[in-house]
Amino acid sequence: MKKLYYRQIEGRSNGYYALLAGLGLLILLGLLATLHMEHEGHYVTGMTNQIVWGMPHVFAVFLIVAASGALNVASIASVFNKKAYKPLAPLSALLAIALLVGGLVVLVLDLGHPDRLITAMTHFNMKSIFTWNILLYTGFIAIVAIYLWTMMDRTVNKYTRYAGFSAFIWRLILTTGTGSIFGWLVARQAYDAAIMAPMFIVMSFSFGLAIFILVLMASYIGTGRELGNVILFRLKNLLGVFIAGVLYFVMVYHFTNLYATEHHGIESFILTSGSIYTVLFWGVQILLGSIIPLILLYHPALGKSWKVIATASVLVIIGGLAQLYVIIIGGQAYPLVLFPGMEVSSSFYDGVVNSYSPSIYEIALGIGGASFAILIVALAIKILNFLPHTLDDSIDPHVNVTSS
Amino acid sequence: MTEKTQLPRRGFLTRTGAAVASLTIAPGIFLSQVVQAKKPEEPASDEVRWGLLIDTSKCVDCSDCVDACNTEYGLRGHNRPETDAQWIRKVEVKDKLTGHVQALPLMCQHCESPPCVDVCPTGASMKRKDGIVLVDKHICIGCRYCMMACPYKARSFIHETLTDQKSYAPRGKGTVESCTMCAHRVDAGENPACVDACTQSGHKSMFFGDLKDPSSPISKELTRRGGKQIRADLGLNTGVRYRGI
Numbered sequence: 001m002k003k004l005y006y007r008q009i010e011g012r013s014n015g016y017y018a019l020l021a022g023l024g025l026l027i028l029l030g031l032l033a034t035l036h037m038e039h040e041g042h043y044v045t046g047m048t049n050q051i052v053w054g055m056p057h058v059f060a061v062f063l064i065v066a067a068s069g070a071l072n073v074a075s076i077a078s079v080f081n082k083k084a085y086k087p088l089a090p091l092s093a094l095l096a097i098a099l100l101v102g103g104l105v106v107l108v109l110d111l112g113h114p115d116r117l118i119t120a121m122t123h124f125n126m127k128s129i130f131t132w133n134i135l136l137y138t139g140f141i142a143i144v145a146i147y148l149w150t151m152m153d154r155t156v157n158k159y160t161r162y163a164g165f166s167a168f169i170w171r172l173i174l175t176t177g178t179g180s181i182f183g184w185l186v187a188r189q190a191y192d193a194a195i196m197a198p199m200f201i202v203m204s205f206s207f208g209l210a211i212f213i214l215v216l217m218a219s220y221i222g223t224g225r226e227l228g229n230v231i232l233f234r235l236k237n238l239l240g241v242f243i244a245g246v247l248y249f250v251m252v253y254h255f256t257n258l259y260a261t262e263h264h265g266i267e268s269f270i271l272t273s274g275s276i277y278t279v280l281f282w283g284v285q286i287l288l289g290s291i292i293p294l295i296l297l298y299h300p301a302l303g304k305s306w307k308v309i310a311t312a313s314v315l316v317i318i319g320g321l322a323q324l325y326v327i328i329i330g331g332q333a334y335p336l337v338l339f340p341g342m343e344v345s346s347s348f349y350d351g352v353v354n355s356y357s358p359s360i361y362e363i364a365l366g367i368g369g370a371s372f373a374i375l376i377v378a379l380a381i382k383i384l385n386f387l388p389h390t391l392d393d394s395i396d397p398h399v400n401v402t403s404s
Numbered sequence: 405m406t407e408k409t410q411l412p413r414r415g416f417l418t419r420t421g422a423a424v425a426s427l428t429i430a431p432g433i434f435l436s437q438v439v440q441a442k443k444p445e446e447p448a449s450d451e452v453r454w455g456l457l458i459d460t461s462k463c464v465d466c467s468d469c470v471d472a473c474n475t476e477y478g479l480r481g482h483n484r485p486e487t488d489a490q491w492i493r494k495v496e497v498k499d500k501l502t503g504h505v506q507a508l509p510l511m512c513q514h515c516e517s518p519p520c521v522d523v524c525p526t527g528a529s530m531k532r533k534d535g536i537v538l539v540d541k542h543i544c545i546g547c548r549y550c551m552m553a554c555p556y557k558a559r560s561f562i563h564e565t566l567t568d569q570k571s572y573a574p575r576g577k578g579t580v581e582s583c584t585m586c587a588h589r590v591d592a593g594e595n596p597a598c599v600d601a602c603t604q605s606g607h608k609s610m611f612f613g614d615l616k617d618p619s620s621p622i623s624k625e626l627t628r629r630g631g632k633q634i635r636a637d638l639g640l641n642t643g644v645r646y647r648g649i
Binding site for chain 2: 048050187338343346
């Protein structure tokens with residue numbers, strides 16, 4: 001049994017610098033897109049008075065949801081005391097902070113007034129779930145940072161379990177808050193459902209773990225360190241469970257709606273109308289993002305291939321983005337019900353399915369935020385000891401030595 | 405819930421006095437209310453609740469109320485109907501079963517429990533003590549959560565730089581706005597612009613007044629012949645009531 005050491009990556013290869021340069025370019029493009037949107041106004045985007053939240057929100061919510069899920073690997077180690085996951089805990093917490101920061105950057109830069117961020121931090125309406133989320137997000141970063149400190153500083157290792165437990169509870173509340181942004185909207189047919197909070201929690205498990213697996217693989221392949229099948233296969237089996245969990249919640253959500261006649265309109269719009277949302281739901285979210293990864297991950301032969309595991313993880317991410325697109329954009333595209341049972345029309349697009357074409361600026365901002373999250377991870381693992389020197393199958397996680 | 409008691413006002417508010425809304429809504433029924441002007445330094449009072457009653461049977465195929473609102477606030481289109489602001493719009497409602505069609509003006513319903521105020525993170529969406537729901541443009545961060553929450557699609561986001569604004573109703577790129585029930589006119593003792601336009605055109609389908617005053621013409625009329633809320637099932641207790649829906 002080998003002892004466990006955490007080591008910085010060398011970070012001097014051409015590949016590493018190319019990664020930083022590529023991410024830097026994508027971040028720059030995102031910032032330029034933001035400057036253009038804020039200078040001209042939001043009319044240059046695909047967002048309108050009908051579709052008020054667009055592609056930036058799909059990216060931002062995805063990253064924020066994935067952030068809390070990325071922490072799960074650490075939680076399994078600290079809260080549920082599964083030693084095998086312990087070596088991965090620091091990377092898990094780092095990724096959680098990075099993804100949250102990336103998501104928040106996108107959310108803030110899409111505001112009509114990003115310059116008023118200080119207003120949002122000083123004027124609180126405590127009845128707003130948005131306000132709760134502002135506090136939950138900042139609190140999450142603080143708690144996970146403390147959690148990381150307890151893991152990485154040997155003198156405070158004894159507090160890791162408490163910090164990990166606090167972070168775990170906090171992240172559950174945080175994702176409840178994110179789901180409730182939609183679940184508490186009484187006005188719209190697609191929302192106003194308590195199940196959205198737990199559904200978002202399970203979505204976070206799935207999206208966060210998919211990203212974690214890819215970051216882990218990239219870090220170890222990129223640095224030439226050993227990564228054993230034991231830990232990777234545990235993670236991929238867990239990902240399969242989470243994918244099935246998301247499918248379950250999606251099924252319950254739709255079946256509940258299908259039972260109530262008043263929701264038949266939105267259900268047929270999403271499930272059978274043949275719109276882009278129908279294609280994204282069945283084709284990308286369910287088939288490509290759920291069924292195929294499940295088959296790949298649990299296939300007796302394919303499921304043991306790293307390439308297949310990586311492919312399945314990428315598909316889960318694509319499926320997750322599609323799911324949030326359907327929830328956020330599809331939920332707004334379906335018209336508000338002003339007069340139940342009546343047909344309405346006006347010059348303000350009442351009673352019609354609203355159209356939305358994401359602009360290049362919105363997409364650039366979203367990708368810029370995701371790139372920023374990856375950049376934080378890439379830089380952090382070079383500066384601090386986040387990664388075990390090896391994760392081969394002989395590593396003994398019961399012996400935890402924090403290296404200098 | 406955030407409540408603000410004072411609005412920024414300009415010099416025009418030095419106008420004081422009373423406005424008399426005299427409306428004949430049916431033979432033998434005479435609606436008139438003296439609306440007392442509020443002094444600029446005087447906060448909005450919760451002793452009143454301003455509201456509107458719209459008689460859809462008298463609402464004809466015209467856009468006088470919409471035009472008056474656009475003129476009052478300088479709302480102009482930019483040939484981009486999907487992003488152009490609309491504070492009040494005419495909505496055509498058709499009964500799918502009977503085919504019966506009616507039209508009505510729709511604007512912010514000035515709810516007693518406004519979802520937009522609940523969800524606003526900074527408190528920019530606010531309700532005055534007299535029931536008028538407004539947006540404080542100085543602390544609106546442009547998150548558009550209020551637009552997601554409004555069941556009436558009453559709000560617009562300003563998608564471009566604006567020029568030639570009215571001094572009594574500043575608007576700004578990157579903020580959300582909606583019908584103010586013409587708070588500046590109401591504070592000066594006048595009727596909202598849409599109501600005056602409807603009266604002047606002879607249609608007389610819109611009435612304005614104090615819902616809390618049982619002796620006000622609008623309250624008497626509501627007591628006598630009723631008035632429904634749009635999406636009453638949401639329990640928001642709207643300040644705008646409709647007859648004939």
